[in-house]
Amino acid sequence: MADLDALAPNYRRARERWPDAPMLTRCYEALTMCFEGNTHGLVEHTKSFIESVCVTILGEFREPMPSSAPSTTDLLVAALRPLGLQNTRGASKLDKVLSGFNRLTDALTEMRNDHGAVAHGKDAFLDAVATDHARAFLHTGDAILSVLLNGLEGKEPDLTVTREPYERFFHLNERIDRAVGVDARVDEGGDRPVVVFAVATGPRDEAIEIRIEPSRLLYGIDRSAYIEVLRTIGDAITDAEEEEGQAAPAEDGQPPEFVAAPASPPLAEVVRSYSGRLAALRPGLEGFLHAEGWRFELTPPDCMDLTDSLLATADQNIGLDWKQRDALQARLKVAFRRVLMQFGSDAEQAQGVAQRLVTWMRIQVPDAGEAQQQAT
Numbered sequence: 001m002a003d004l005d006a007l008a009p010n011y012r013r014a015r016e017r018w019p020d021a022p023m024l025t026r027c028y029e030a031l032t033m034c035f036e037g038n039t040h041g042l043v044e045h046t047k048s049f050i051e052s053v054c055v056t057i058l059g060e061f062r063e064p065m066p067s068s069a070p071s072t073t074d075l076l077v078a079a080l081r082p083l084g085l086q087n088t089r090g091a092s093k094l095d096k097v098l099s100g101f102n103r104l105t106d107a108l109t110e111m112r113n114d115h116g117a118v119a120h121g122k123d124a125f126l127d128a129v130a131t132d133h134a135r136a137f138l139h140t141g142d143a144i145l146s147v148l149l150n151g152l153e154g155k156e157p158d159l160t161v162t163r164e165p166y167e168r169f170f171h172l173n174e175r176i177d178r179a180v181g182v183d184a185r186v187d188e189g190g191d192r193p194v195v196v197f198a199v200a201t202g203p204r205d206e207a208i209e210i211r212i213e214p215s216r217l218l219y220g221i222d223r224s225a226y227i228e229v230l231r232t233i234g235d236a237i238t239d240a241e242e243e244e245g246q247a248a249p250a251e252d253g254q255p256p257e258f259v260a261a262p263a264s265p266p267l268a269e270v271v272r273s274y275s276g277r278l279a280a281l282r283p284g285l286e287g288f289l290h291a292e293g294w295r296f297e298l299t300p301p302d303c304m305d306l307t308d309s310l311l312a313t314a315d316q317n318i319g320l321d322w323k324q325r326d327a328l329q330a331r332l333k334v335a336f337r338r339v340l341m342q343f344g345s346d347a348e349q350a351q352g353v354a355q356r357l358v359t360w361m362r363i364q365v366p367d368a369g370e371a372q373q374q375a376t
Contacts, residue, residue, distance in 0.1 A: 004035045007135070008142035013149055014053050019165060023052050035138070046141040047072055053148055054079035060157035060164070076144065083151030186341060187211070188268070193338070232330045267316040268338035274308035276315045281364055282307055288360050292353050306343045313339050314361055323362050333358045 005012045015021075015028040031045040054075035058065065061082035066074045080086055157164065159172075166173065183198040195217055200207035218226035274282075285307050294306070313335045322328040336354035341347060 004032055004138070008138040010142045010145035010149060011049060014049070014145055017149065017152075017168075018056060018163060020163065021052075021056060024049070024056070027052055043137050046137050050141055050144055051075055053145060056163075057082070057148060057152065060162050062158045062161055076148075079148060080151065083148070083155055085147070085151050181207075183207070184347070186338065188338070232327055267313065268335045268342070269312035269316055270304050270309045270339060270342055271312045272304055272308070274305075274312045274315075276312065278311045278315050278365065281311060284364055285310060285360075288357065292356070294353075304343075306339070309339050309343070310336060310357070314365070318361070318365065323365075329358050329362070332361070 011028055011031060015024050018024055027045060027049040031042070031049060034041050034045055051072055054072075055065075057063075057079040058075075063078060063082050066078040070078070077086070159169075180199050180201050185196050187194045187196050192213065194211050194213055197210045197212075198207040199210070215226070218229060289307065314332065317328070317332045317335050319328060322332070333354045336357050337347075337350045340350035340353055345353065
């Protein structure tokens with residue numbers, strides 16, 4: 001026989017409409033394997049595929065199931081209703097067509113009972129379904145799927161429950177993206193940072209505000225980034241615990257100022273002034289920020305100082321051997337990025353500056369041994 005997608009293209013079409021639907025994917029794969037191998041089970045898989053599509057359509061429009069144990073025909077009739085294809089008992093020219101498809105569905109059930117490999121118990125020595133029967137099963141199912149999928153075109157499902165992918169609603173996404181204004185900030189007033197999005201189509205005081213934890217944002221949008229951040233945090237905590245155990249007291253020759261970084265989330269310090277162990281780096285850091293194109297004439301928040309805030313943040317986050325530990329450098333970059341965003345930098349710019357600032361710090365901040373020599 002010809003390739004399944006060439007012979008009956010609407011099975012793949014249905015699967016691609018709901019790419020994240022595991023049951024449809026499983027039904028399609030089982031149907032393909034059955035088609036390419038032998039025809040046993042072909043009718044069962046065809047029937048299951050149609051039922052799965054019908055139930056999915058009912059969910060897209062928040063329509064109830066027709067009964068507790070509906071037949072395939074019951075599901076088809078119920079799925080056609082929200083598509084505007086219900087049978088009006090002869091009042092429409094379409095009724096004869098719909099009645100014909102209902103009869104096709106009934107016939108599919110009967111073919112399953114007569115020819116299915118597992119239906120109603122079969123003798124173990126019966127031959128596989130003949131090729132011409134297999135074509136009839138596939139074409140019957142393909143025709144039914146064609147009616148359902150064509151009926152869906154131009155119909156907008158209930159957007160509060162639809163499981164169709166974001167990309168399916170390009171026209172709606174385009175309208176929103178062109179019409180709204182968006183503000184984003186990070187609220188660090190609580191025990192954990194919260195990303196705040198304000199979306200408005202009119203005055204800003206009428207904006208819709210969405211507050212979401214970074215973990216929830218990553219989990220919902222970029223699962224690989226979620227896993228990478230989780231791994232980095234785990235490494236940072238492990239490294240910090242190891243360093244805490246390795247750090248020696250000052251009387252044993254270890255300079256007290258270079259101890260392990262705390263095993264807590266990155267600390268972003270916003271201060272008016274700083275006079276700690278890294279104060280000597282202030283002129284160099286100002287030169288770095290000038291080279292990055294930072295506009296110092298911008299009014300800082302509450303008269304805080306960016307240069308001193310970055311130095312205070314570095315002071316809180318660097319620890320023993322931090323230059324050799326990627327996890328601690330990643331922690332420092334996150335802290336720098338938070339400070340830069342609090343001083344008005346957008347997220348993309350802050351990300352790049354923070355990365356380059358970590359590199360600059362690795363060159364400028366003395367090692368523990370150097371600090372010990374300076375202290376003596």
